[in-house]
């Protein structure tokens with residue numbers, strides 16, 4: 402067994418320690434009363450799991466992307482996708498790979514135990530998938546930058562100390578290449594000039610999404626990550642890990658749905674025989690299970706490649722596509738197996754369907770994955 406596999410097994414075991422202490426009911430309760438799932442994140446902290454994936458020299462326990470994937474997948478299979486860990490986990494990658502030693506000390510190391518967290522703010526209402534078209538602008542004034550603009554869909558920002566805020570420091574029309582002029586800053590989420598508006602989205606409960614309004618927010622120049630205008634370099638480091646962690650949510654949720662369906666149709670017997678004996682239910686479930694295992698193999702293969710230092714966009718894109726599709730498929734058949742009870746929140750399937758479905762849209766939609774595969778794997782012309 403190689404070291405990546407050892408990590409994956411160890412982290413899966415450690416994640417089961419969280420599941421023993423935190424029932425799915427905690428997430429359901431938080432969703433109902435609008436509170437943050439502190440018990441989940443505090444237990445992860447007690448067991449040292451916020452340091453998973455963070456290199457030891459930055460205060461973490463190491464393990465790379467494979468270990469992060471194993472953690473997210475295992476908790477998701479128990480109906481507890483740890484969104485805040487996932488976002489902090491990849492936001493801090495941009496900081497420790499392209500930030501200063503002082504930034505690592507001040508903003509990365511304190512995340513190793515989950516006591517401090519980082520949101521990631523790139524999406525804008527009018528830019529959407531087209532990151533290069535963002536308009537939030539940071540203007541240099543003396544030793545600071547003054548930031549104005551608006552973000553949307555920013556997950557968990559009100560429960561994070563900082564956000565990695567992606568801005569433009571040069572207008573799109575003034576740069577030779579759209580990737581030039583993008584600059585990230587580490588911004589206090591309670592800085593003067595920031596206003597949050599909770600969006601009416603119930604996809605990843607109890608974590609919520611927010612619109613973020615930035616009105617003359619003053620940020621010291623030492624909060625800039627990397628060189629001015631070269632922010633895309635740092636963001637690329639976290640891009641594939643983010644896709645793989647959301648793929649891990651997909652695989653975990655697919656496990657959750659399939660397990661529930663199997664358990665239910667072993668017992669349910671409206672005609673005297675368990676409905677699990679009907680091929681109309683058994684075969685689609687079996688097919689989804691086979692597709693899930695294939696998608697999972699690709700997910701761990703992609704994670705391992707990244708951990709081994711391979712520069713690959715193709716395998717993570719394919720993994721993201723397949724994992725997110727199989728998650729929706731699993732919920733669809735699991736609901737069919739439950740009949741009318743599939744729509745009863747007490748059966749706790751319909752509750753997680755939006756979360757599974759969202760993985761085909763966020764953090765990047767599947768059409769962009771197909772674009773990537775079409776262009777970079779098949780060598781076809783760019784379509785947009």
Ligand SMILES: Cc1cc2nc3c(=O)[nH]c(=O)nc-3n(C[C@H](O)[C@H](O)[C@H](O)COP(=O)(O)OP(=O)(O)OC[C@H]3O[C@@H](n4cnc5c(N)ncnc54)[C@H](O)[C@@H]3O)c2cc1C
Pocket residue numbers: 488521522523524526528529530531553554555556557602604605610759762763764765766768769772785
């Ligand atoms: C639950 C959730 C959490 C999120 N959390 C965060 C967060 O923490 N931080 C953050 O910055 N953002 C976050 N997002 C935003 C997310 O990354 C965006 O929703 C996503 O990037 C797509 O942008 P959009 O919604 O504006 O879609 P649009 O860009 O309007 O695209 C809509 C649809 O058009 C199609 N499409 C778009 N472009 C192309 C193309 N070039 N080729 C083919 N088809 C295309 C796709 O089908 C796509 O689904 C979150 C979103 C959700 C739903």
